[in-house]
Amino acid sequence: MHNRIMITGAGSGLGREIALRWAREGWRLALADVNEPGLRDTLELVRQAGGEGFVQRCDVRDYSQLTALAQACEEKFGGIDVIVNNAGVASGGFFAELSLEDWDWQIAVNLMGVVKGCKAFLALLERSKGRIVNVASMAALMQGPGMSNYNVAKAGVLALSESLLVELRQVEVAVHVVCPSFFQTNLLDSFRGPNPAMKAQVGKLLEGSPISAADIADYIHKQVAAGEFLILPHEAGRQAWQLKRQAPEKLYDEMADMAVKMRAKAQTR
Numbered sequence: 001m002h003n004r005i006m007i008t009g010a011g012s013g014l015g016r017e018i019a020l021r022w023a024r025e026g027w028r029l030a031l032a033d034v035n036e037p038g039l040r041d042t043l044e045l046v047r048q049a050g051g052e053g054f055v056q057r058c059d060v061r062d063y064s065q066l067t068a069l070a071q072a073c074e075e076k077f078g079g080i081d082v083i084v085n086n087a088g089v090a091s092g093g094f095f096a097e098l099s100l101e102d103w104d105w106q107i108a109v110n111l112m113g114v115v116k117g118c119k120a121f122l123a124l125l126e127r128s129k130g131r132i133v134n135v136a137s138m139a140a141l142m143q144g145p146g147m148s149n150y151n152v153a154k155a156g157v158l159a160l161s162e163s164l165l166v167e168l169r170q171v172e173v174a175v176h177v178v179c180p181s182f183f184q185t186n187l188l189d190s191f192r193g194p195n196p197a198m199k200a201q202v203g204k205l206l207e208g209s210p211i212s213a214a215d216i217a218d219y220i221h222k223q224v225a226a227g228e229f230l231i232l233p234h235e236a237g238r239q240a241w242q243l244k245r246q247a248p249e250k251l252y253d254e255m256a257d258m259a260v261k262m263r264a265k266a267q268t269r
């Protein structure tokens with residue numbers, strides 16, 4: 001019976017909602033995050049929702065902490081069926097202003113954190129013929145202005161997921177990648193970038209979402225069950241992706257106009 005799931009970044013936002021969605025199906029959950037109070041609250045909510053499990057502090061930048069988490073899943077659950085590489089941080093800033101440290105930090109968490117998660121759990125997933133769910137972003141597909149390091153990290157998550165989709169089919173490990181547009185969570189708390197005005201702009205985008213983290217978790221649950229590889233929870237995201245495939249130049253023009261507006265706003269603050 002497939003009913004054991006591991007989620008990184010489970011102490012807040014989308015990770016917590018994914019935990020609750022699977023908990024309602026009676027799953028056993030391994031909940032990981034660097035935010036320990038957040039993890040404890042998620043576990044409490046998971047229990048109220050009908051799930052069970054354990055929490056473990058795990059920084060996804062540190063491979064040894066991920067292998068320790070895989071080991072804990074083996075000891076407590078006898079293996080794992082689904083992993084969700086969801087932990088992530090926000091960043092912003094025009095390329096000219098982003099430091100190389102901003103790049104290293106963003107890539108270390110949002111891209112290498114996912115690479116390490118997949119690698120640490122691969123043997124367990126091969127044994128259970130399980131699934132990998134990687135949380136990327138629409139930024140993986142659309143590359144909006146003022147967030148090149150985030151775009152590159154998330155495009156890397158998509159490329160990794162496509163690579164694993166084809167490599168792991170033979171060993172019957174399924175792969176999914178989730179690309180949401182902006183939605184309201186605590187993501188802004190992790191924002192790092194050279195221009196504070198950019199943080200306020202990102203905050204506005206998060207607030208503007210027509211759907212919540214809970215809606216997105218519900219959509220992911222449905223699409224995973226349907227075997228969908230590329231999961232696009234926002235209607236506007238699905239439309240934008242279609243536009244990019246049909247007329248990429250049109251989209252680049254829109255993005256370039258957006259860059260001009262963002263630069264003007266960032267300078268008037």
Ligand SMILES: NC(=O)c1ccc[n+]([C@@H]2O[C@H](COP(=O)([O-])OP(=O)(O)OC[C@H]3O[C@@H](n4cnc5c(N)ncnc54)[C@H](O)[C@@H]3O)[C@@H](O)[C@H]2O)c1
Nearest residue numbers: 009012013014034035059060087088137182183185186187
């Ligand atoms: N909120 C959005 O608009 C949005 C849009 C697209 C994609 N995403 C992606 O969704 C995922 C979840 O983000 P969220 O919006 O729920 O934000 P959130 O900040 O509410 O949750 C992210 C969680 O990840 C944890 N985390 C950060 N760095 C970590 C590390 N090094 N090791 C372990 N845990 C770490 C944080 O402590 C936090 O609990 C991220 O990958 C994010 O990039 C979010």
